[in-house]
Amino acid sequence: MIIWINGAFGSGKTTCTYELNKRLQNSFVYDPENIGYFIRKNLPKELYESDFQNHEQWRLFNYKMLKYLSDTYDGIIIAPMTLVNRHYYDEIIGRLIKEGIEVKHYILYAEKKTIEKRLNKRFEWANSWAKSQIDRCIYAFNHDITEEKIITDNKTIDNIVEEIAEKSDLTLASDKRGHLKKFLDRSATFLKHIR
Numbered sequence: 001m002i003i004w005i006n007g008a009f010g011s012g013k014t015t016c017t018y019e020l021n022k023r024l025q026n027s028f029v030y031d032p033e034n035i036g037y038f039i040r041k042n043l044p045k046e047l048y049e050s051d052f053q054n055h056e057q058w059r060l061f062n063y064k065m066l067k068y069l070s071d072t073y074d075g076i077i078i079a080p081m082t083l084v085n086r087h088y089y090d091e092i093i094g095r096l097i098k099e100g101i102e103v104k105h106y107i108l109y110a111e112k113k114t115i116e117k118r119l120n121k122r123f124e125w126a127n128s129w130a131k132s133q134i135d136r137c138i139y140a141f142n143h144d145i146t147e148e149k150i151i152t153d154n155k156t157i158d159n160i161v162e163e164i165a166e167k168s169d170l171t172l173a174s175d176k177r178g179h180l181k182k183f184l185d186r187s188a189t190f191l192k193h194i195r
Contacts, residue, residue, distance in 0.1 A: 002066055002101065003168060004093055005080045006145070007108030008137035009130035010119040012152060012160065013080035016108065018189045019161045023172040026075035032062045032092075033081060053083070059091045066092070070101045076170065082133075084140035104168045107141050108160065109149040 003020070005013045021027050036052030052058050069077050083089050096103050110118075115134050124130050141149065150163055158175070165172045177185065 001168065002070060002077045002079060002096065002103045003164065004083075004103060004105045005078065005108060005164070006083050006105060006141075007152075008110070008115050008141075009082055009133055010115045010122065010124070011082075011108040011110055012118070012157060013082070013108055015157055015189055016160050016164065017078050017080040018185075019157055020078055020164060020172075022185070023161065023165075023175055024076050024078075024170060025173060028069070028073060028075055028077055030066065030069060030077050030079045031081070032058075032079055035061050035065075053085065053088055059088055063092045063095055066096060067099070067101065070096070082137065084137050084145065086140075086144040089145050104164075105148055106164055106167070107145070107147070107149045108152050109141055110152045112138060114153045 005017055005020075007013050017029055021029050035058050036055075039052050039055050039058055040048065049055050066077065066079065083092070093103055093105055112134055116131070119128070119130050122130075148167070150160060150167075152160055155163075162172065
């Protein structure tokens with residue numbers, strides 16, 4: 001099974017992904033964003049697209065890697081990535097589903113004010129990429145890619161992870177960490193994924 005965790009930048013995709021990974025016995029985090037950075041590092045700047053998802057190679061490679069993992073890895077694959085272009089969604093997620101691969105796609109959805117508050121906690125400046133994409137993401141999740149929203153405005157990370165597991169018919173291991181340990185783990189995840 002592949003669990004694709006979608007949502008606006010700042011919606012909690014990465015944190016939820018790694019928390020889910022910690023609580024599932026047999027799971028692996030696959031980060032589609034890494035392919036974007038690979039493409040950027042291996043192209044002349046003149047060939048850059050404004051968004052690396054616009055490179056056909058990004059979409060094809062992620063589809064092929066997820067297909068390969070699904071065919072060869074006996075566990076849950078968790079992929080956190082904002083995906084708002086319906087055509088791109090169809091090229092990756094839709095294609096996997098058409099080929100009989102079980103993909104659970106969840107949108108971590110929140111109101112604009114909530115997302116802005118979360119991004120402020122990440123010290124995102126007013127004109128950052130993440131903030132500039134909020135309206136585009138909300139529009140897409142209301143009109144283009146609307147399946148299986150998890151409304152997160154008033155939910156904790158633990159609530160969201162438990163909802164994803166329940167909707168995916170998965171059993172989570174109990175979480176025996178205290179508040180401090182959870183905070184430190186989540187802070188480490190955040191720092192590790194600053195780009």
